[in-house]
Amino acid sequence: MKKYLFLLLIGSLVTSCKLDNYDPPASELKGRIVYKGEPIGVEYNNVTFELWEPGWGKKGSINVNVDQDGSYATQLFDGNYKLIIPSYQGPFKSIPNAETKSDTIPVQLRGSRTMDIEVLPYYMIRNATFTGGEKKVSTQFSIEKIITDASAKNIEEVALYISKTSFVDVRTNIASQVIKGADLKTMNRIQMQVTVPTITPAQNFVFARVKLKVSGVEDPIFSAIQKVTY
Structure with a gap:
């Protein structure tokens, strides 16, 4: 009886291996x-x-x-x-x-x-440029409103983020400046600046990008990430 059960177990394992042995998606x-x-x-x-x-x-x-x-x-x-x-x-x-x-x-x-x-997109960030020097990072950019019909939405805020690594967002930034949408005076040549804090181990560069958050929309849109020496 034990020998019979053993043979059944071996047969089951072999069948299982054959079923699991398929090529991954290529x-x-x-x-x-x-x-x-x-x-x-x-x-x-x-x-x-x-x-x-x-x-x-x-x-x-x-x-x-x-x-x-x-x-x-x-x-x-x-x-x-x-x-x-x-x-x-x-x-x-x-x-x-x-x-x-x-x-x-x-x-x-x-x-x-x-x-x-x-x-x-509701908006696009246009012509974002970044400069660094004297432990500061500055940006200048413009905003284009893409959706202008009845489904258009307001800007909740814009932000400049810098990070030690090339992962740059609200979760990873080491310094930021935020301007609320209601405080934006213009959509053209907006200027923002942050001071780079002490980084350990020391490095003479950071990664920067601009965020635009739309009211009522969870995910913000970002400019391209740029490495900035300061």
């Missing part, structure tokens, strides 16, 4: 979240979109993270997917797809593919 879907070809900067690991693959008995989506520079990349099996950006994700609105007439984007994957996802 195709890469990558691209950027863009507005007219320009990438949308966001907070690291805070903005995602969903990929749904019909069939296969799957009950959930594949969540794909968007990087700080608006890029994304994920490994997938070849197949037909539906891409959806939930309405609560990102500092932008989805653009209706021409084929589906909705915010669902069909994605056919037959080998690796690069695909940018066009969106409609």
Whole structure:
């Protein structure tokens, strides 16, 4: 009896190994979240979109993270997917797809593919420049309002962040200046400045970027990250 049970156990393990022994996904879907070809900067690991693959008995989506520079990349099996950006994700609105007439984007994957996802941001940060010197970092930038119809929203605040590393947002900054939207006097050539605190171990550079937070929208939009020597 024990010998019989042992043989059953061995057979079960062999079958299980065969079932688990499949190739991992080999195709890469990558691209950027863009507005007219320009990438949308966001907070690291805070903005995602969903990929749904019909069939296969799957009950959930594949969540794909968007990087700080608006890029994304994920490994997938070849197949037909539906891409959806939930309405609560990102500092932008989805653009209706021409084929589906909705915010669902069909994605056919037959080998690796690069695909940018066009969106409609509420605002864009324009011409952001950064300078450093005498333990200070300064920026100048302009703001363009993109959505101007009934769904337009006000600016809650803008901010200048600096960080010791290339991860730059409200969670990682070592110094910041914030201007509330109600206090903005102009949308052009806005100037901000922060003092660099003592950094241990010492370094003569920081990473900087500008944030714009829209009222009623959780995720802010950011300028590109720039390394600044001070």
